[in-house]
Amino acid sequence: MASHDFDVLIVGSGLAGLSAALHLAPTHRVAVITKRALHDGASGWAQGGIAAVLAEGDSFDAHVQDTLVAGAGLCDLAATRFVVEHAPEAIRWLQGLGVPFSQEDGALHLTREGGHGARRIVHAADATGAAVQRTLIDVVRATPGITLFEHHTLVDLITARKLGLPGGQRCLGLYALHEATDEVVTFRAPQTILATGGAGKVYLYTTNPDTATGDGIAAAWRAGCRMANLEFIQFHPTCLYHPHAKSFLITEAVRGEGGRLLLPDGTRFMPQHDARAELAPRDVVARAIDYEMKRHGLDCVHLDISHQSPAFLQAHFPNILARCAELGIDITRQPIPVVPAAHYTCGGVLTDLAGRTDLPGLLAIGETACTGLHGANRLASNSLVECMVYARAAAQAVAQAPRAELSALPPWDDSQVTDADECVVISHNWDELRRFMWDYVGIVRTDKRLERAAHRIALLQGEIHEFYAHFHVTRDLLELRNLVQVAELIVRSAQMRRESRGLHFSRDWPALAAPAAPTILVPPVR
Numbered sequence: 001m002a003s004h005d006f007d008v009l010i011v012g013s014g015l016a017g018l019s020a021a022l023h024l025a026p027t028h029r030v031a032v033i034t035k036r037a038l039h040d041g042a043s044g045w046a047q048g049g050i051a052a053v054l055a056e057g058d059s060f061d062a063h064v065q066d067t068l069v070a071g072a073g074l075c076d077l078a079a080t081r082f083v084v085e086h087a088p089e090a091i092r093w094l095q096g097l098g099v100p101f102s103q104e105d106g107a108l109h110l111t112r113e114g115g116h117g118a119r120r121i122v123h124a125a126d127a128t129g130a131a132v133q134r135t136l137i138d139v140v141r142a143t144p145g146i147t148l149f150e151h152h153t154l155v156d157l158i159t160a161r162k163l164g165l166p167g168g169q170r171c172l173g174l175y176a177l178h179e180a181t182d183e184v185v186t187f188r189a190p191q192t193i194l195a196t197g198g199a200g201k202v203y204l205y206t207t208n209p210d211t212a213t214g215d216g217i218a219a220a221w222r223a224g225c226r227m228a229n230l231e232f233i234q235f236h237p238t239c240l241y242h243p244h245a246k247s248f249l250i251t252e253a254v255r256g257e258g259g260r261l262l263l264p265d266g267t268r269f270m271p272q273h274d275a276r277a278e279l280a281p282r283d284v285v286a287r288a289i290d291y292e293m294k295r296h297g298l299d300c301v302h303l304d305i306s307h308q309s310p311a312f313l314q315a316h317f318p319n320i321l322a323r324c325a326e327l328g329i330d331i332t333r334q335p336i337p338v339v340p341a342a343h344y345t346c347g348g349v350l351t352d353l354a355g356r357t358d359l360p361g362l363l364a365i366g367e368t369a370c371t372g373l374h375g376a377n378r379l380a381s382n383s384l385v386e387c388m389v390y391a392r393a394a395a396q397a398v399a400q401a402p403r404a405e406l407s408a409l410p411p412w413d414d415s416q417v418t419d420a421d422e423c424v425v426i427s428h429n430w431d432e433l434r435r436f437m438w439d440y441v442g443i444v445r446t447d448k449r450l451e452r453a454a455h456r457i458a459l460l461q462g463e464i465h466e467f468y469a470h471f472h473v474t475r476d477l478l479e480l481r482n483l484v485q486v487a488e489l490i491v492r493s494a495q496m497r498r499e500s501r502g503l504h505f506s507r508d509w510p511a512l513a514a515p516a517a518p519t520i521l522v523p524p525v526r
């Protein structure tokens, strides 16, 4: 059985993981462990940009205030200030690495997005994440001190308690499944950083990539870390609905340019829901679409931008025009079928201002973590910047931590398991989970729906546990096990919140409750 020793293990190769690796590489032997190729993950998909106070007349106070307003009373003020005040330095760092941000008159071009009171979005045209990831990957590949383990999937963290070791609880390393050999490899290090992204795949419709299965959240929970605010899932109102289109976002700019939301018979419905109609905030539009879909039993609604000229659409929305055309939808003449989709996981592993979790030797950064920045609703373009600011802080915390000795770790034991006979159980349970999470734990929740979901999750957990105990692990099985775990945590958090706040809307608890408080889940074994 292969085994590797490092100073730091980083799980995940998105913006959070790669940034941390670059900060640590000069002084530490770093392993980046990632379950697919380096570029797979949400970071490369980000379109809009990165928020930072850089314009004259803008201020840290204004950015903080906009973040607090979006977060509906639940943002942690210290975390918010920390991110906002370090954002300009994070942008300069990316520029130093060579990210080709859009410029105007020799300076960074800043756009404005919903919820921001000033122009403060740094971007690379409409494909910011791709530009950032491409640059980071090139730099990481050329940096000595970083060893890359692609196609290695975290199975579980290894802790002193699990091994029954004396001397206090801490994280000692991890097991990862190597896809090419089907072997579970042991990694040892005194410090591990989880940067595994969000959990959008727990829902039937999502803008997230296939990697977003909440693996880090589930693994940290099993290892004894507290979780925060997992009921707050941000839904993007308009994702392309087509059997052959997975996770294709239709940007809000389409509504900004006059796009109208219609029922299949052509009736416009947004004015009945909000005076701002199609230009209402994301969560209002997503709720209205959800309401109409459930009321009429629809699979999708339509977004019509055909009043604009073909030349305008080609100039403003070339990617959407092309992608829809590939699928036989001519948006110059036809409306676009759309559904809301899970977009961002606001909650996650509870951390401090340096990304430290409850478990000594384990840190969490990026979408996997809950730093308190996003509160009950994320402000647009605040997540990429959070990845970078906390990557640096976590790297500093790792560098300052006393160097711990490596412990002897047992190899993965698969002597009692065989190859699975019925893999259909896994694919069936994936589908079932994502469907009932969408129907019962989606945009509009009720006590009864949450109870139904909790009941089904308990059944699935039993089946998956059986499977995990008796058969060789595969990436699909590991992801399903994690998704069901995260689903349970989302439902439990939603049941604990007896109010409607930010992204959590309950028909049984429609009012705001005072005082505002985060939802903290404490694992049974710590």
Ligand SMILES: Cc1cc2nc3c(=O)[nH]c(=O)nc-3n(C[C@H](O)[C@H](O)[C@H](O)COP(=O)(O)OP(=O)(O)OC[C@H]3O[C@@H](n4cnc5c(N)ncnc54)[C@H](O)[C@@H]3O)c2cc1C
Pocket (backbone or CB within 6 Å): 011, 012, 013, 014, 015, 016, 017, 033, 034, 035, 036, 038, 040, 041, 042, 043, 044, 045, 046, 047, 048, 049, 050, 051, 128, 129, 152, 153, 154, 155, 195, 196, 197, 198, 207, 208, 209, 211, 212, 213, 215, 216, 249, 343, 344, 365, 366, 367, 368, 380, 381, 382, 383, 384, 385, 387
């Ligand atoms: C379509 C879209 C558009 C967006 N636009 C913006 C935007 O304009 N601005 C903004 O600020 N935010 C945006 N976001 C959100 C932002 O992209 C993410 O929050 C951010 O990229 C998360 O970065 P991360 O490094 O935490 O995770 P990711 O980039 O998702 O990386 C996670 C990494 O972990 C790996 N991984 C996961 N599980 C395992 C495992 N078990 N073992 C090993 N490796 C594992 C994955 O393969 C991946 O490499 C957008 C998101 C989407 C989906």
